Amino acid sequence: MQDVTAYRLGLVAFKWRSDLRKLKEFIMKKVVGFFLIGLIVSSASLFAGGAKEAPEAAVAAEVGNEAPQLAALVARGELPPLEQRLPSEPLVVEPVDRIGEYGGTWRRAVLGGADGANMTRTVLYNMLVRWAPDWSGVIPDIAKSFTVNDDSTAFTFQLREGMKWSDGHPFTSADIRFWFEAVFSNPDLTTGSRDVAGVELVDVEVHDEYSLTFRFAGPSGLFLQTLASPGLGADVVSHPRHYFEQFHAEYNPNIDEVLRAEDFGDWVDLFDHKNDQTANVEQPTLNGWVVTNPYDGTTTEVRFERNPYYWKVDTEGNQLPYLDRVVFDVLQDAEVVLLRTLDGQYDLIGRHVANAANRPVLFQSMDRGNYRFLEEVSDSSTAMALHYNFNHQDPVKREIIENKDFRVGLSHAINRDEINDLIFAGLAEPWQVAPLRTSAFFDEEFAKQFTEYDVDFANEHLDLAGYTQRDSQGYRLGPDGNRISLMIELINSDEQIAALELIQGYWREVGVHMDFRPMDRSLLWERKGNLLHDVMVWQGTGGLNPIMTPVRWIPVAGGAHHGIGWSNWYNNPDHALAVEPPAPVKRKLELYDAVRSVGDPRRQHELMTEILEISRESFRLTGIVIPPPGYKVVRNDFHNVPEVMPGSWNYPTPGPTNPEQYFTTRGR
Template sequence: MITGSSRSPFAGQSRRGFLGTAGIALGALAAGCTAREPLPPTDGAGAAALESPVLVEQVQAGKLPALADRLPKVPQVVQPVAGEGKHGGTLHRAQTEPTDNASVTAFASAGLIEWNFEATGPQPSLAEEYTRSEDNKIFTFVLREGLKWSDGEPFGVDDLLFAFQDWIGNSTLVPAIPVWFADADQKLPKITKQDERTLVLTFTQSFALFEKYLCHPAVSIQLLKPKHYLQQFHAEYADQAELEAATRKAGFDSWDQYFADRCNPWTNPDLPVLGAYRVSKAAGPGGTATLDRNPYYHKTDPAGRQLPYIDKLQVQVLDQAALDLRASNGDLDFQGHFLGYNTTQVYLQNADSKGFRVLRWKPTASLLALAPNLSHADPVWRELFATKDFRHALSYAIDREEINQTLLGGLGVIRQPVSTEGSPYGIEGGGTTAIEHDPDRANQLLDGLGLERQGDLRRYRGKPLEFTLTYLDSNFEIPRADAFNLVRKHWAAVGVKINLRPVDDTLYLQLRVSNDFDIDGTTTPEDDWDLEPVWFIPTSPNSHTAPGYGMWYNTSGKDGIEPSAEFKQLITNWERLRTAATDEDRIAAGQAITQQHHENVYVIGLMKLPFKPVIVNTSIKGVREDEPKLSFYYGREGITKPEQIYYAD
């Protein structure tokens, strides 16, 4: 068996190798994040020193148990970035969508295991210990003794069984087992409860990505379901008549809708949680959400002082212009996600006078790109889009430097959307195919495909080459409408016409899953796509490149469009990656996928941001300065372990 603290399944995360500098950093961090001796009972001033004054008052009023009775027997110890911090304060943030739970995943997620500080591999969290077998099939988790939900109820293996068997395993609640928990043939793994603290998951196939999924904050939090609370909304546990009446009263048509509403930590303040904060007030459009500290949170600093340091978060829902204005005025305390890139200069001008710093974190999923529908319902367009020379011609026709100078002042990074060279799946020279502006080469390729120009100078393949580019309009990174209008001009010069169609997010998803679009304009990830393979491999009908193929894969050939041979090769390599028994096999399969995308340019990249601005109140300490990735897969701002940041003043 391989223990979670001795070897990461993510070897090869950099060209130096995980056991190089990253491994040394992990070892140093592990010394600060491993178990310690149980806290001794405290009282009076001792208790005040170990927890927030807000909680001390509740303990003294008899509303909360003493700290020693709220922490697990062996808490998880976190080494603060800027030394021992102070309890107290309210952190102000904002977001543009009322239903987006990004503040929960960044500041209040929890998991059996979590990313280490470098985000190169896992470390224990709610699980005090875990092991995995050499072949990536058996995963054993031993929970910390004495863990409690935010309402004080015990957390144990039965809660995990409820999440695995009664939520994921219930076809009404979850019609298809998600990729991050599915075994062979889309079935559940074998789930064994050894005792109240020990759970064993056994997969019939090697699952090379399982620990990586468990570290992903947006996944890990979904596996934590408080059975004692949620069973009252579950058809297998609740009285049928009472549940139906409660469902109707709450305004839902079916119990599964009601259950989904009740187990949403962002919109239901009554839901017990395990993260650093719990929502005490949900936010509607134009409203403000409030998150209070979880008095039963399982982490402390090395001195035994319970985390988080900061008592409260307030998250206001604003439109983009208002959010950027508040950031510029110093009204937001720690914000990266939702922050408009094009307001960066204003942030820099105001920083000193308004009391905040501007950090530059690495951009992820900011690469604006065009995804022709390679599984198009029209067989004529499907054949054309599937032709490599046609995609290369469209790419050569784009003057990316004009887009760069016009929209980003020449600072944008021009490349195609494939894994970067520093990532485990990166290849030498990746992302450079057909990237230069060469309209003569574009015309040569289009002529070679027999796409003749007629009187209106447009090219024809039985009918004029006229396509619709569908996209979600947004200006908070690269202004999409402006970029796509320039592409429209560039393509018109070589005889290809596109019409721009901005849509809302509901219609955008509907058009994709129904395979009813020509070209999708979207930002794409380059690295960590193995956590969301749909970006590079059509594994689902919400694919941006080939939803018809994704439907075929997702239904085992019962529906959708059968992929071409080259896309079947992509799928084969994805299966190799996912079921790899070793890191070497996983990385080799991932690099093969990258190589295929590099050569064929299935998605046509424009450019990405040079950095993501992050603003931090100058009084806040503990936010990392090493320019980490502001990535969904790492919890965005959560990569700095926000439970240990604090106000110095």
């Protein structure tokens, strides 16, 4: 067993530099220097030859300063001194540019009532382990260190002695054990499989207050990467026992009294209601900021304030975060987000505003808004993917969608070059939902199949599909004798709407009626979850890292918008909306189970390659173009933000860049 300071995950270094312009002019401007980003194509070198150590971490001086507001509370005796609030070994964060200044607000925006991922990416990224800022590996975070046994079935973590929740209560191994036995292992709170990254989590064994081991039934080749990514990683460290046991029937014999006081009829509903770090202002947290104005559908502003017990410091020992608070405007229209960004109201923002369509107007207003652009290297396999619903509640729609010739014909009917020129300023490239050139899984045939604009070929495939009969307006008739008509659903996105307007015309030319309907994310998620959508538009993720972001090809989770029923079946065959998948999909699920249960990175790569080959043959999703170079907007007086960063859900941008060391000089 080897002590692991950091996992340098075996990776292919991606150099985002000026010579990549040879690949279809993908770079809008020259990026000076090199940006190394791990592609995490597998867990290569993760276990082969033993773990590798990262460069030495920054070392802090003695305990330094704290925010003036906290110092005032200490002076009044309302808060313990800083040295009593920090762990004995706080995590030391090296600032991107320089030691920051205390004070100020980070202003952002959320869109609609189901944009919690916005907060996951910004204020909620604190895990046992985390992605390194350059995405080159997994490094300690809440855990000060960890070790892995030789066959990857046991992962032991050392916690930070003296670390505290935001309410001042000690954080210990008992809190993680509580998550395991009270939440993860409780069938009322966690339905379906008890697997983690595809392997059964057998036990979380506590050795002492600050040491514990996760034990698996077999090799868990993706456990550390899963812990560093959104989802499980946050769950493990967000259930303080001293707070949540009062809402749990197995821990509180007086639960009925609590239910009456809280006006809930069922303890499970109450527990779930309380378990929300964006809406429950009473929930203790380990994050840098604590929610004080909740994201609960009733407010126009969500507010997070500094956590006085936060456990990270800069290299001079000053407690982080530098910023007093993070404030999210709750808006309903992306156009309003754009207007406020143009006015310089938002300090660092990309979500809902930093798209190709907005780039020219944002560029023109840089002086007025006092901001600049940052580069974002996207791992999206396509800027927009058409996710046909293969589990549709309507059997006629389902039959049409399942016809591969139908999908191939519609793909050939799309003029991707025109979409690229008119919407993406010629900076993109026709592409299916397939790994990018910079991925070790790149497959030219997969990426380019059926992307040629050819109306004759499109009509030929639609005829082969059996839909040769047309109505008086020239639209093709389906198996029920009625006009084939597809409704495409999406959240508000100007560039995707513009692309769909063009696609609507392309498909009309080959006799297929299509309309589209933008909607709030919460409604879209509701319709998707009930298998009611015909086609859904979403980005194609996993372009760099299909093993860690596989849902565009394998229905293992709710992000598999094309196969929600299959995903339900995979995770819980008794689910009310579970749909047993066909043999090729079952084979992919079996292969991915194998990917997650082997420790050999070469074998993982072979298995994932077979999955992608099946996906290429099945051709279930339709891609449009590779995303053009990404960007974010940052005010010139907002500091310590990297000039280039990865863009991914798996690496929840910008969370791994340590937002706690951002600071502002606005108004100074």
